[in-house]
Amino acid sequence: MELFPRLSEALDSLIEGDVYHGDLFVQSAVSHSLQFDDGALEEISSSAAEGLSFRLLQGENSLFAHFSGNDEATAFSAMGAVAERAERAFPARSLSREAILPPLPPITPPNADFLRQMDGLARRESPLVRQVSLRLSLSRKKILVFGPSGALSEDERSYGNFTVHVIVEKEGSLQTGHEVQAAQTEPDAFLRELRPEEVLLSALRRALLMLEASACPAGTMPVVLSGQAGGTMIHEACGHGLEADIIQKDFSVYRNSLGEIVASPLVTLVDDPTLVGHYGSYGYDDEGFRTERTTLIEGGVLKGFLTDIQTSRRGGLPRTGNGRRQSYRSLPQPRMSNTFILPGRDDPATLIDSVKKGLLVVKMGGGEVDPTTGNFVFQVTEGYLIEKGNVSKPVRGALLTGNGPEALRDIRAVGSDLHFEPGFCGKGGQSVPVTDGQPSLLIGGLVVGGSDT
Incomplete structure (x- = not known):
């Protein structure tokens, strides 16, 4: 029996009596982020994570277990843990380490030089700039959800986020400007569409405006x-x-x-x-x-x-x-x-x-x-x-x-x-x-x- 039908059959075996729903949620995710503060690249972070969780709904209760990893053995461990709490029989099985979701390819790190350029741009635009904080985050995740009676859904979501904070000071008065560009799109597409100067100058304009506001x-x-x-x-x-x-x-x-x-x-x-x-x-x-x-x-x-x-x-x-x-x-x-x-x-x-x-x-x-x-x-x-x-x-x-x-x-x-x-x-x-x-x-x-x- 293939992997997906085995998982669905095991899930269905637990839905009876006062247990009216069960689902197996499987996720694979990758991300990359850059944090630039006060003229220095403070953080470069890349991560990859995979995991799954199993849930049974029994009356008003949610019985839930989650594990890192996304292979068959891990899935059955989660099911077994929840089945025990639901007082359901869940016989031991001969299990493989076959992955439910293949690993996602890593995100290609962007060149961080543009963050330094944006910091310099802000300081050239105004001598009142005291702090510039820039963060670029890129991520991608794939999700499978197994439901009752063989139901299966698949979704892939990719995100890009560029956030700017600017602090300006005049005569002891501090004001902050904030702006963000974000979208659900592939990392490469987000970088092509990113308008860092526009985002930065919008945040700076707002901060300077508030210095002069009544x-x-x-x-x-x-x-x-x-x-x-x-x-x-x-x-x-x-x-x-x-x-x-x-x-x-x-x-x-x-x-x-x-x-x-x-x-x-x-x-x-x-x-x-x-x-x-x-x-x-x-x-x-x-x-x-x-x-x-x-x-x-x-x-x-x-x-x-x-x-x-x-x-x-x-x-x-x-x-x-x-x-x-x-x-x-x-x-x-x-x-x-x-x-x-x-x-x-x-x-x-x-x-x-x-x-x-x-x-x-x-x-x-x-x-x-x-x-x-x-x-x-x-x-x-x-x-x-x-x-x-x-x-x-x-x-x-x-x-x-x-x-x-x-x-x-x-x-x-x-x-x-x-x-x-x-x-x-x-x-x-x-x-x-x-x-x-x-x-x-x-x-x-x-x-x-x-x-x-």
């Missing part, structure tokens, strides 16, 4: 979120609350709102891992389910949640293909992929024209959200006052304070533009690549906390 006035005012703000607020203040495990733990403000109006009728929010080349994309999720676009909010009405196998079964919800895990060492959870508000019909410029006094947010920083109430606080890393329909001076120290559902319901206009920002999302000790996106949005009123407060 203190942000405080108060409740209209806020225009530029498409370039990247959907951070939507991801944090809304997206996590629509993950089904958060809903089922009663930790979400949206827990009893399915079918109800939760946003402006102008708002349609989707999660779509099928988008080509986006950081949060994948063909199959980490439970082996084929991906599709999921509509979460349509015309302001809450239509659905993001699910994995367990939350789908527990809540009688459609399975959406959002079971994701950081690696073979991790259990899957419902997670966002590429989450964004669909563009509307308004010219983005008209959103600003309509505001007498308010705030234009071009870039968002970090923040905090209470998912049970929807209350949030977010930093603004690039913002401008709007006065009489015109963008005026840049401001710094701005904080946006509000409530997720209230802010969504108070969206007055949705631009025809659409921008995406790549990043990483942390949850339950796991980090996965995601993309957040939005068009320009006009929110009728948010509490803006500024340096004047």
